[in-house]
Structures are given as C-alpha cells and as structure tokens.
Amino acid sequence: MCSIHFLLASSTCFLPLLLPETSAWPYGDDPTFGFLPLPLNSSNFDIQKPYDLPVNERYSFVDCVHRLWVYNSDKPLSPASPTAPRTEIRIRGYDYTSGVWQFEAYGYVPNGTTGVCIMQVFGGGNGHATTLMLRVYNGALTYYRSIVLVAHDIYDRWFRLNVIHDVDERKVTVYIDGELKLETADHGGNSHYFKCGVYAQADDSYYMESQWKDIRVLKKCD
Ligand SMILES: *[C@@H]1O[C@H](CO)[C@@H](O)[C@H](O)[C@H]1NC(C)=O
Ligand SMILES: *[C@@H]1O[C@H](CO)[C@@H](O)[C@H](O)[C@H]1NC(C)=O
Numbered sequence: 168m169c170s171i172h173f174l175l176a177s178s179t180c181f182l183p184l185l186l187p188e189t190s191a192w193p194y195g196d197d198p199t200f201g202f203l204p205l206p207l208n209s210s211n212f213d214i215q216k217p218y219d220l221p222v223n224e225r226y227s228f229v230d231c232v233h234r235l236w237v238y239n240s241d242k243p244l245s246p247a248s249p250t251a252p253r254t255e256i257r258i259r260g261y262d263y264t265s266g267v268w269q270f271e272a273y274g275y276v277p278n279g280t281t282g283v284c285i286m287q288v289f290g291g292g293n294g295h296a297t298t299l300m301l302r303v304y305n306g307a308l309t310y311y312r313s314i315v316l317v318a319h320d321i322y323d324r325w326f327r328l329n330v331i332h333d334v335d336e337r338k339v340t341v342y343i344d345g346e347l348k349l350e351t352a353d354h355g356g357n358s359h360y361f362k363c364g365v366y367a368q369a370d371d372s373y374y375m376e377s378q379w380k381d382i383r384v385l386k387k388c389d
C-alpha cells in the first residue's frame with residue numbers, strides 16, 4: 168500500500184476553532200490547510216503516451232513512484248494529433264469549472280531532462296490551451312518560459328509541489344517545498360484538469376523523464 172499523507176490535511180473539512188491561547192498554530196503555512204483531499208485510485212490516472220507503444224514502454228509504477236519518460240523522436244498521443252511527444256498522467260474524474268482546486272505531489276526530474284513541461288493545469292480561454300505550465304530548462308523550473316520559479320538545482324532531488332487554481336478569482340498559485348513561488352492570473356476557460364509527466368517543448372533533450380509520488384487532488388472547504 169502506498170502511504171497517504173494525512174499529517175497536515177485532515178480527511179474532513181473540520182477546522183479546529185478553539186485552540187488554547189498559548190499553543191502554536193499547528194499547521195504552519197501548509198498550502199493544503201483548509202483543503203479536502205479527494206479520493207483517488209488507479210482509475211483517476213489516465214496515462215497518455217506515444218500512440219504506437221504499450222504503456223509499460225514509457226511508464227512504470229514501482230514502490231509508489233510513477234515514472235514517466237519519452238524521447239523527442241516519439242510519436243504524439245494519437246495519430247491525428249499535431250502535438251509533441253508526451254507521457255503524462257491526466258487526472259480523470261476531477262475536471263472542474265468553478266471553485267478552488269489544488270494539485271499536490273512530490274516530483275523528481277533527473278539531470279539531463281530539459282525543454283519539457285512537467286505539470287499542467289489544462290484548459291484556458293482566448294487561444295490558450297492551458298492555464299499553467301511548469302517546465303524544466305537546464306536545471307531551472309519555470310512558469311512557461313517566462314518566469315523562473317527555481318533558478319537552478321531542480322535536478323536529482325524530490326521537491327514538493329502545490330498548485331492552487333482559484334477559478335472564481337481567476338488566480339493560480341504555486342508553492343515549491345512549501346514556499347510561495349508564483350501568484351498569477353489564470354487564462355480563463357471553462358473546464359480544467361491537472362496533468363503531470365513529460366511533454367516535449369522547444370529545445371528539448373532527446374530523453375525526458377519525471378517521477379511523481381503522493382499525488383493528491385484537493386478542493387477548498389466551503
Ligand atoms: C475507484 O473508485 C471508484 C469510485 O470512486 C470506483 O467506482 C472504482 O471501482 C475504483 N477503482 C479501483 C480500481 O479501485
Ligand atoms: C548535470 O550533469 C552535467 C553533466 O554530467 C554536470 O556537468 C552538471 O553539474 C550536472 N548538474 C547537476 C545539477 O547535477
């Protein structure tokens with residue numbers, strides 16, 4: 168059984184209202200506080216991969232770690248698709264149109280993987296396909312290719328990622344290792360979902376890989 172983090176976020180929306188005055192706030196600045204984790208099982212993890220290959224040639228799930236890889240010479244996810252090669256987990260069952268949603272996971276990108284999108288909030292308006300792309304370029308983690316969230320040292324280590332999408336306020340917030348790294352407007356649109364993995368972008372490496380564990384989808388308590 169893969170462990171599930173219930174350390175800081177409880178499985179209900181109960182908030183402790185009466186804390187003794189002397190006690191410290193026990194939740195720190197945990198971005199998941201006030202959010203409810205939603206049930207996830209394998210049926211919520213749809214693996215998109217080059218259409219001509221079996222899943223196990225581009226994806227594995229061992230010791231609770233999802234490993235996804237792709238080559239820049241691979242085929243797209245369907246014969247008709249004009250998009251670049253990808254192997255991605257597309258979260259199913261939690262497409263959303265309103266409210267405040269959160270994706271949490273621990274990610275790992277091996278040195279050498281570059282020119283790649285590793286996480287997306289899919290869906291946007293006005294010609295945008297996405298509301299958020301987190302990409303890796305030469306050891307940096309970036310918002311699209313415009314804003315650097317982690318300047319170097321994203322390679323070869325596990326990092327904690329929290330992405331919050333407030334659809335009603337049209338706001339996207341990104342935390343890395345619990346630190347606020349980005350607050351920006353979303354791209355509109357009326358239906359969204361989360362994805363993570365590897366999706367080739369310009370200046371991609373021949374081989375691209377990312378790993379993910381403890382993936383959670385959460386929704387803000389009303
Ligand atoms: C996953 O959960 C859904 C309901 O949330 C259930 O219908 C389905 O049978 C479960 N699938 C697996 C593989 O456990
Ligand atoms: C990545 O690998 C290259 C080539 O082996 C090396 O020069 C570089 O220092 C490595 N970077 C990190 C962050 O380990």
